[in-house]
Amino acid sequence: MTKARELFELLAGAEELTVVCHNNPDPDCLASTLALGRIAAEAGIDERQILYGGSISHQQNRAFINLLDMELELFTPDSLGERDAGSLLAFVDHSLPGVNNELPEGTPVDIVIDHHSVDDVEGRFVDHREDIGATATILAEYVRELDVTVEETLATGLLFAIRRETLGFLRGATTAEYDAAGALHNHADRDLLRTLSTPSVSGATIDAISDSIDNRIVRGSVLLSHVGRTDERDALPQAADYLATLEGVETAVVFGIVEDAIELSARTTDSRIHIGNALKEAFDDVGSAGGHREMGGGEIPLGIFAGYRTDDERFVDIVENVVIDRLADSLKLSPSGD
Structure with a gap:
């Protein structure tokens, strides 16, 4: 079974998904979160929430959230509540509880999708690829394989994240980034991409x-x-x-x-x-x-x-x-x- 199918099977057996972003989430984390939410919806999960720590102060990140109409909640000690077998906890673009996130160290995480260089990544589902230039590339691959509807907002978010994380394909880009960008290109909103790329600076x-x-x-x-x-x-x-x-x-x-x-x-x-x-x-x-x-x-x-x-x-x-x-x-x- 491919990683995409393995993830979908896990999501299909759940009722609720909570995605915890890393502190001060950037476009790669945010777009990956958006894509995971779309996949979860296709798998039948109606209850979804996105949590983050730190702040969202970068002009580009604020514009990303506003223009893509994402709803995020600030993480608090009571955010997770009582978890049961039907509730899944996910990390995207980071891997370890207590490291660049608000979760207590040792908290069990069900889903981990990341491309950063870290050791000892654990979860019921783990896709950890250090050789990939962006986590959004991995999620774009899932979206394609699972035949998730790629509407303009999702395509624009993923494409922008891949471009931003790789500095326009000049930093850490692999053939996987080019393949993902090629698949997303015709679905993306060019005007929205331009707006995201040129936010006002304080x-x-x-x-x-x-x-x-x-x-x-x-x-x-x-x-x-x-x-x-x-x-x-x-x-x-x-x-x-x-x-x-x-x-x-x-x-x-x-x-x-x-x-x-x-x-x-x-x-x-x-x-x-x-x-x-x-x-x-x-x-x-x-x-x-x-x-x-x-x-x-x-x-x-x-x-x-x-x-x-x-x-x-x-x-x-x-x-x-x-x-x-x-x-x-x-x-x-x-x-x-x-």
Whole structure:
């Protein structure tokens, strides 16, 4: 039995589906969630809910949810309630309870569909493909095989997610992404794709990106920078994407203090570096970090800086020094950048 058929059989035997997005869900997670919901509906599940943690602050992500008319609820300790045999719990675009999501560690998950580099993935149904460029590619494959109706909203969401996750097929794209995009192309709404691709940008995001430019440190082909304190968490990947395009830069890591944690976003085109592994090596003992060869991210609780007040004028400098030292060790950078 194929993975698509195996998933459908599991869904067909259930009455309720809850999909838990990872914290601060992006288009790949959101489109995959939308597609899983459509498959569940085809399997006869009428009770479906989507939960998320963190925030949805990126302009593109907010536009995605609004334009595709998705209904999401913020995760709370009471969100799951009493689960029975007819209730399924699913992860898409992430894999482990308690890692980049609000579920307590060890919570049993029924369905896991992901493409990130992680170990020890468990579930009644697991499709974990690290060699695929986007989770949306896997769901697009399911939709095709199961002959689920591909209306404009679903096709547009999946196609946009694949394009966004692979930076227009330039980062981590495989033949599977091209095949999926080809199948979705004629069903997608071109105007909606254009709108999703060009959302308005807030002044706070521009300020954060500007700060990352001012604070950059370049060692060889590696650029490290920070934005200080920001409420614009999603400015970090936007800053990393921009700084990675600077002449001579092959690897860019941008971090900032967001609420009670240090958030990181990284990009690389250097074939010698697996940026997800580098971030994991640098911060796995103090937080959650990882990702793919070409892109990664992480979150470090501020608790590792015990003894310093978050309103201390020196605090940002302390964070900068500690984070850059760890990154320099992990990326094997010399002080001069040689």
